[in-house]
Amino acid sequence: xxxxxxxxxxxxxxxxxxxxxxxxxxxxxxxxxxxxxxxxxxxxxxxxxxxxxxxxxxxxxxxxxxxxxxxxxxxxxxxxxxxxxxxxxxxxxxxxxxxxxxxxxxxxxxxxxxxxxxxxxxxxxxxxxxxxxxxxxxxxxxxxxxxxxxxxxxxxxxxxxxxxxxxxxxxxxxxxxxxxxxxxxxxxxxxxxxxxxxxxxxxxxxxxxxxxxxxxxxxxxxxxxxxxxxxxxxxxxxxxxxxxxxxxxxxxxxxxxxxxxxxxxxxxxxxxxxxxxxxxxxxxxxxxxxxxxxxxxxxxxxxxxxxxxxxxxxxxxxxxxxxxxxxxxxxxxxxxxxxxxxxxxxxxxxxxxxxxxxxxxxxxxxxxxxxxxxxxxxxxxxxxxxxxxxxxxxxxxxxxxxxxxxxxxxxxxxxxxxxxxxxxxxxxxxxxxxxxxxxxxxxxxxxxxxxxxxxxxxxxxxxxxxxxxxxxxxxxxxxxxxxxxxxxxxxxxxxxxxxxxxxxxxxxxxx
Numbered sequence: 142x143x144x145x146x147x148x149x150x151x152x153x154x155x156x157x158x159x160x161x162x163x164x165x166x167x168x169x170x171x172x173x174x175x176x177x178x179x180x181x182x183x184x185x186x187x188x189x190x191x192x193x194x195x196x197x198x199x200x201x202x203x204x205x206x207x208x209x210x211x212x213x214x215x216x217x218x219x220x221x222x223x224x225x226x227x228x229x230x231x232x233x234x235x236x237x238x239x240x241x242x243x244x245x246x247x248x249x250x251x252x253x254x255x256x257x258x259x260x261x262x263x264x265x266x267x268x269x270x271x272x273x274x275x276x277x278x279x280x281x282x283x284x285x286x287x288x289x290x291x292x293x294x295x296x297x298x299x300x301x302x303x304x305x306x307x308x309x310x311x312x313x314x315x316x317x318x319x320x321x322x323x324x325x326x327x328x329x330x331x332x333x334x335x336x337x338x339x340x341x342x343x344x345x346x347x348x349x350x351x352x353x354x355x356x357x358x359x360x361x362x363x364x365x366x367x368x369x370x371x372x373x374x375x376x377x378x379x380x381x382x383x384x385x386x387x388x389x390x391x392x393x394x395x396x397x398x399x400x401x402x403x404x405x406x407x408x409x410x411x412x413x414x415x416x417x418x419x420x421x422x423x424x425x426x427x428x429x430x431x432x433x434x435x436x437x438x439x440x441x442x443x444x445x446x447x448x449x450x451x452x453x454x455x456x457x458x459x460x461x462x463x464x465x466x467x468x469x470x471x472x473x474x475x476x477x478x479x480x481x482x483x484x485x486x487x488x489x490x491x492x493x494x495x496x497x498x499x500x501x502x503x504x505x506x507x508x509x510x511x512x513x514x515x516x517x518x519x520x521x522x523x524x525x526x527x528x529x530x531x532x533x534x535x536x537x538x539x540x541x542x543x544x545x546x547x548x549x550x551x552x553x554x555x556x557x558x559x560x561x562x563x564x565x566x567x568x569x570x571x572x573x574x575x576x577x578x579x580x581x582x583x584x585x586x587x588x589x590x591x592x593x594x595x596x597x598x599x600x601x602x603x604x605x606x607x608x609x610x611x612x613x614x615x616x617x618x619x620x621x622x623x624x625x626x627x628x629x630x631x632x633x634x635x636x637x638x639x640x641x642x643x644x645x646x647x648x649x650x651x652x
Contacts, residue, residue: 180550185563186264186646192561192610192639193271195575198237198307199227199278209580209606213307214314217294221316223285225294228278232635233573235310236295239282240372240386243331244434245636246275247402248505250338252644255509257342259651268643269342276339276354279332286360292328292372293317297385304574304593308581312590317381324370325378327388330395331434333362337402355406362399366415369396390436393423398437401444416445417457426464430471430481431491432502434637439468443506447513469510470527472503472541477528486554486620487544494630495614497549497559498638504545505641508648511538539652546649549612549642554620561634562609569603572626572633576608598626612638 194207198214217237218225229245231238249272257265282291296313303312319325336358343351371388373379379387397416404412420426425441432439446465449458470478472489481503484490491499514523514535524534551558551566558564561571571577578588578597588596597605611634616622623631 180547180552180649182546182646182649183261183264185550185560186260186643186650187267188560188562188610189612189639189642189646190264190267190271190610192608192612192634193229193274193636195608195611196229196231196636197227197274198230198235207606207609209582210575211308211581213310214294217314218281218291218316220314221291221318223281223291223316225278225281225291225316227274227281228294229275229636230307231637233571233576233629233633234297234300235305235307235312235574236297236300236385237278237293238297238382238386239279239292240328240331240382240388241434241635241637242275243279243328243335245640246272246279246335247331247338248502248637248640249275249643250335250342252505252640252647253342254338255512256644256647256651259647261650264647264650268647269346271643272339272342273350276336279335280353280357283332283336283357283361286357286364287367288321290319290325290329290361290364291316292319292325292378293381297381303590304578304598305590306575306578306581306588306593308575309588309593315381317378319372319375319378321364322368323375324368324392325372325375326365326369326392327395327435328372329361329365330392330399331437333358333365333399334395334402334437336361337399337406341402341406358399358403358406362396362403365392365396365399386434388435391424393419394425394437394441397423397425398441401441405444405448413455413457416461420460426460430468430479430503431499432506433498439465439503439506442468443510443513446510465510466525469507469525469533469538470531472507473527473531473533473537475529476531476533482618484616484618484620486548486616488548488553488616488620489545490618492618495633495635495638497612497615498635500545500549500615501612501638501641501645504542504645507538507542508645511535511542514538542645543649546642546645549615553616555616555622557622559613559615559622561611561613562607568613568622568624568632570624570626570632571604571608571611571613572629573604573608573611576604576606576611577626579605608634610639612642614638 228237231241296315299312336354340351340354371392373382373387400412400415429438442461442465445458445461448455449462470476471480482490489500524532549559551564558567614631
């Protein structure tokens, strides 16, 4: 067991970190059986939403609950003569990458649409606030369409070479803009989906705002479809977005994804025609068991499968429904389909970094599809055959989804919650600039670029501020987690990890 003597200024900054550290160090020496398998999903839901307040850029409101944060990025957009303040930092750095931010927004909105009725009123309100914070920023990025589309704020090279709090950052806040006729189909398509989904989420609460979102969603889709191509192929953009958020998977899925959400938001036949006529050539029916900021195939098929009924509603979308079924079977161990990998401890695992993004998004789709099966009328319609004598129904999918959630919250070989601030043992050395540095509220003196690395990134001490609710990248394939700022693939939280977990936790909080 490692014991750390905390300096007095750390005790003043975050006494809760001292308490949690002591409990966590104690649990390191205890067997996994000591950790209860019962979970407070409502508490986890509340914290998963609270996390987004720690990622905010711009002027912070008076009701900001993570009080160690301060205003930041107040000049964003100035060099392009446009207001681009607001939005979220995607992860543990200070760049605003619009591609993953748009996906985050879509998933927050979809969480509200699909599972909002399962949320306690306070958390539904908080989820809508988190969605609006991102949607307001995306509206700004589309404000100069159809001629200009802003896709990113912040030079990632200079930002990543510094370890600075958002409140101190003095790295270049370069605005990356795509001008017509240069393409940005994946970012514009995802932005369209995000704004369309958000318009649905706000339709009954604020109809005027909902219509504003929808108009911008239509404009973003028009740009994406008119000037087809990847933004990361643009020489003036590529160096800033790659290798971070390149278009690795192609832009066609985002075109279908944007059209699908516009169809759902407007019921305008032109979007249905688009989906029907382009599915095959855009690869929608390729069985890819992935869903995230770069690949929308599985989410697209699950979303559209709900539009098809056994009574003949929209039979033209049957291929999407069939592909959704195939996707679900890839998640089921023992099926005849090529299926996704699980760790020995039972966690969905895909090779690469930040694995919890896959866990959250695929679990979300399990529950959406499960709800869809429940809504069908007869018992035979609620069961799908996955081959090898394996049949799956809604209860099976819910059990599989719950196992992923419980693993994330602590029922795993490390006996560790991968959500900061939840449970007795959770990550304390997360890869996050604001969390690891002293709060500007108690240390107002400027902390420079390299001083941040030497004093805080390299420090053996745990992070000074709890980024409550942050879900980190998670363990490796062997179920082992390295609680270290250096191991960013495991210890860095992201907005697109948390966003689908909001919906998932809302479901289990109510069920």
